[in-house]
Amino acid sequence: xxxxxxxxxxxxxxxxxxxxxxxxxxxxxxxxxxxxxxxxxxxxxxxxxxxxxxxxxxxxxxxxxxxxxxxxxxxxxxxxxxxxxxxxxxxxxxxxxxxxxxxxxxxxxxxxxxxxxxxxxxxxxxxxxxxxxxxxxxxxxxxxxxxxxxxxxxxxxxxxxxxxxxxxxxxxxxxxxxxxxxxxxxxxxxxxxxxxxxxxxxxxxxxxxxxxxxxxxxxxxxxxxxxxxxxxxxxxxxxxxxxxxxxxxxxxxxxxxxxxxxxxxxxxxxxxxxxxxxxxxxxxxxxxxxxxxxxxxxxxxxxxxxxxxxxxxxxxxxxxxxxxxxxxxxxxxxxxxxxxxxxxxxxxxxxxxxxxxxxxxxxxxxxxxxxxxxxxxxxxxxxxxxxxxxxxxxxxxxxxxxxxxxxxxxxxxxxxxxxxxxxxxxxxxxxxxxxxxxxxxxxxxxxxxx
Ligand SMILES: Cc1ncc(COP(=O)(O)O)c(C=O)c1O
Numbered sequence: 549x550x551x552x553x554x555x556x557x558x559x560x561x562x563x564x565x566x567x568x569x570x571x572x573x574x575x576x577x578x579x580x581x582x583x584x585x586x587x588x589x590x591x592x593x594x595x596x597x598x599x600x601x602x603x604x605x606x607x608x609x610x611x612x613x614x615x616x617x618x619x620x621x622x623x624x625x626x627x628x629x630x631x632x633x634x635x636x637x638x639x640x641x642x643x644x645x646x647x648x649x650x651x652x653x654x655x656x657x658x659x660x661x662x663x664x665x666x667x668x669x670x671x672x673x674x675x676x677x678x679x680x681x682x683x684x685x686x687x688x689x690x691x692x693x694x695x696x697x698x699x700x701x702x703x704x705x706x707x708x709x710x711x712x713x714x715x716x717x718x719x720x721x722x723x724x725x726x727x728x729x730x731x732x733x734x735x736x737x738x739x740x741x742x743x744x745x746x747x748x749x750x751x752x753x754x755x756x757x758x759x760x761x762x763x764x765x766x767x768x769x770x771x772x773x774x775x776x777x778x779x780x781x782x783x784x785x786x787x788x789x790x791x792x793x794x795x796x797x798x799x800x801x802x803x804x805x806x807x808x809x810x811x812x813x814x815x816x817x818x819x820x821x822x823x824x825x826x827x828x829x830x831x832x833x834x835x836x837x838x839x840x841x842x843x844x845x846x847x848x849x850x851x852x853x854x855x856x857x858x859x860x861x862x863x864x865x866x867x868x869x870x871x872x873x874x875x876x877x878x879x880x881x882x883x884x885x886x887x888x889x890x891x892x893x894x895x896x897x898x899x900x901x902x903x904x905x906x907x908x909x910x911x912x913x914x915x916x917x918x919x920x921x922x923x924x925x926x927x928x929x930x931x932x933x934x935x936x937x938x939x940x941x942x943x944x945x946x947x948x949x950x951x952x953x954x955x956x957x958x959x960x961x962x963x964x965x966x967x968x969x970x971x972x973x974x975x976x977x978x979x980x981x982x983x984x985x986x987x988x989x990x991x992x993x994x995x996x997x998x
Pocket of ligand 1: 885
């Protein structure tokens with residue numbers, strides 16, 4: 549019988565996060581002040597984040613110790629299993645080996661808790677009493693609600709309206725942990741009111757929800773803001789995934805030829821990919837890194853690599869990234885966590901430097917492959933995760949044609965048990981594939997700062 553689970557014990561939990569910044573092919577372009585177009589200093593972020601996180605954002609140290617309080621909480625579900633999808637391989641008749649790192653076993657059901665716990669810990673240390681945030685699919689809001697409850701901090705989540713309607717039980721989950729959940733755009737912020745005035749039917753977007761959560765944080769007492777993706781410190785916290793996966797691939801006696809992950813803001817994929825990327829950048833490994841995005845929100849494959857705001861109200865500094873323009877509102881696809889106009893600077897730079905590739909899928913193809921995976925492996929992937937699965941299955945099918953015995957590793961970023969409405973739509977043949985024309989994208993890109 550072939551081994552299908554590669555498990556580590558508590559003693560194998562990584563004790564440090566891996567910081568890719570000193571290993572990048574060139575330094576990241578600095579965040580800029582939108583008014584002066586000059587690089588911002590750490591103080592510009594101090595109203596939003598505790599200094600420990602700001603320091604991590606710009607750190608040049610290759611390894612950053614994980615505080616014992618955070619490790620204790622990680623140990624509730626980490627190390628997560630690495631699994632071999634042997635039944636999927638058999639179903640496809642591929643000579644390729646398909647491995648997946650299973651982040652769905654966390655209490656919130658996805659990778660997001662890795663950074664939620666760390667960010668909340670540093671906020672607690674700094675005296676923060678209340679945290680605001682946005683959530684797309686509800687995974688990030690769920691994770692932050694749990695972490696805030698653990699550290700006794702009040703939490704308000706602005707949830708993109710379309711997801712609020714599609715996933716009522718995600719809202720209930722956050723409420724179980726004491727969070728207040730507000731459909732965004734809302735009337736509680738000036739920016740939300742402005743959006744609703746212009747379009748009362750607006751279904752929301754991550755960019756709008758980020759603006760509302762930031763406005764709330766900077767206008768409220770003892771309140772800070774927490775972001776679930778995109779920023780360097782968020783990607784840093786996720787590197788526990790890839791560090792564990794490296795040890796587990798050794799146990800499996802294999803090294804990945806392909807490393808695949810879905811990208812919304814880029815954090816789960818970076819978490820898996822970056823520790824392996826080090827082997828490519830410093831050790832000459834030839835692994836192919838493939839970031840997978842929706843065709844309805846194709847930031848890397850069709851966006852521009854330019855300075856842009858991270859949110860719709862232009863409250864964030866200018867960040868160099870692959871972007872569709874901060875005014876771009878993606879169609880209401882079911883992978884709510886991938887409906888973001890921009891991309892992490894680290895992922896963007898690695899794509900621009902051709903260390904990483906990106907592909908885009910329609911949601912009907914994504915769900916067709918999610919069904920295959922579910923039926924073979926007996927577990928239901930989140931719509932976001934299913935993007936990575938679709939790309940992995942396509943590569944495995946290619947291997948069937950060529951007879952190549954490649955090793956594929958993907959990040960199983962979350963389960964889909966709160967996303968059954970999406971599966972219902974697929975099964976009823978009601979899923980629509982939407983794709984923006986290049987013209988529409990060019991139109992949205994007009995908003996880029998000159
Ligand atoms: C399960 C899951 N995977 C992936 C993502 C995409 O986010 P990121 O690119 O930051 O990993 C999300 C975002 O909500 C998610 O919920």
